[in-house]
Amino acid sequence: MNRASPDQGMPLSHQHRRQLLRLLLAFTAFFGAIFVVVNFFAERYWLMTIEAALVLLVLLMLPIVQGTYHLRRWCLFYLVSLYAATIYALASPTTSITVFSWVMVMPITAHLLLGRRWGGLFSAFYLAVAGGLFLWRFGTALVVSSPGATANVLAVTAWGYMFSHFYEARRESAERELSQQALTDPLTGLPNRAQLEQAFQRAAGEGALPLSLLMLDLDYFKRINDAHGHATGDAVLRRIAETLREQTRQQDVACRLGGEEFCVLLPRTDVSQARHLAERLRAVIEALRCHHNDAVLALTASIGVACTTTPGEQLDPMLHIADKKLYEAKFGGRNRVVY
Numbered sequence: 001m002n003r004a005s006p007d008q009g010m011p012l013s014h015q016h017r018r019q020l021l022r023l024l025l026a027f028t029a030f031f032g033a034i035f036v037v038v039n040f041f042a043e044r045y046w047l048m049t050i051e052a053a054l055v056l057l058v059l060l061m062l063p064i065v066q067g068t069y070h071l072r073r074w075c076l077f078y079l080v081s082l083y084a085a086t087i088y089a090l091a092s093p094t095t096s097i098t099v100f101s102w103v104m105v106m107p108i109t110a111h112l113l114l115g116r117r118w119g120g121l122f123s124a125f126y127l128a129v130a131g132g133l134f135l136w137r138f139g140t141a142l143v144v145s146s147p148g149a150t151a152n153v154l155a156v157t158a159w160g161y162m163f164s165h166f167y168e169a170r171r172e173s174a175e176r177e178l179s180q181q182a183l184t185d186p187l188t189g190l191p192n193r194a195q196l197e198q199a200f201q202r203a204a205g206e207g208a209l210p211l212s213l214l215m216l217d218l219d220y221f222k223r224i225n226d227a228h229g230h231a232t233g234d235a236v237l238r239r240i241a242e243t244l245r246e247q248t249r250q251q252d253v254a255c256r257l258g259g260e261e262f263c264v265l266l267p268r269t270d271v272s273q274a275r276h277l278a279e280r281l282r283a284v285i286e287a288l289r290c291h292h293n294d295a296v297l298a299l300t301a302s303i304g305v306a307c308t309t310t311p312g313e314q315l316d317p318m319l320h321i322a323d324k325k326l327y328e329a330k331f332g333g334r335n336r337v338v339y
């Protein structure tokens, strides 16, 4: 059986982070190997061993992160390993002051891998430790004697931190907004077909059986558009959406499939409960009084009901059945429920 991609159904950033982590692992292996050699000739054997261990670790991680479903854990593991190795290098009395240049890239790395909140916390912790180690190794005398150099280093580090923090905050909110737009019908604000698919997978995954589905289509909607204009038709669709929201339970998912066709997913609902709700919806829609100028628009809906008790059921066959029942309702004279 084909395994689904580990990024399927995840935010886009998940896929980006996977690629970024792989790139970082390759970089770490490459530069780590260089430092193993450098430290060997500098006779810093402990540091050389730690760097060799880091190289080995990242090489082992490379194939794992490609298919893991626990990407966040691996990002954390990588960062902790990188932090530990570099902190050891910062603390080693024999390394040069330039080893502290690594500190500047850590906030960017942590933010891009872990996001605004955890990336921010991780980098703040790392910067505090690195600052402490710097003072411990070189004392305040160096800071006082070269204020220009100190200001440069502090400014670049703070710059990197603020830039990545702000960038991640904006990126996260843009991603939230985009995914909300991609899952919502703009006219009615109801979930769209893509969100129905997700809700169905979730309900099926949780074993919320029996699972029912109502397919609802307004009758002779074209006549409303033709007689009163498209804007009135839109207002009617929004009113129907409101009615569906009011009449359904919190766990139900009412969505607009397109045109004047709606669907309601009913987890843990058997066919008789679903039929009951469908009859109620039909009656409420029939009793709705939508006003246009001085006219009162008469609305009715036909509803098809499908229900499953089978674990692992898919959305498409259920939609197909509900659609067939809806067609029977239309064919049988409209303003009725068929189950």
Ligand SMILES: Nc1nc2c(ncn2[C@@H]2O[C@H](COP(=O)(O)OP(=O)(O)OP(=O)(O)O)[C@@H](O)[C@H]2O)c(=O)[nH]1
Pocket: 187, 217, 218, 219, 220, 221, 222, 223, 225, 229, 230, 231, 232, 233, 234, 237, 258, 259, 260, 330, 334
């Ligand atoms: N106002 C408005 N009309 C829409 C929208 N989407 C589709 N429609 C219209 O919905 C109408 C659907 O017409 P039909 O498919 O013939 O259905 P109907 O008139 O409801 O007839 P039956 O379903 O057979 O009862 C068409 O006139 C479409 O232009 C929309 O977003 N807004």
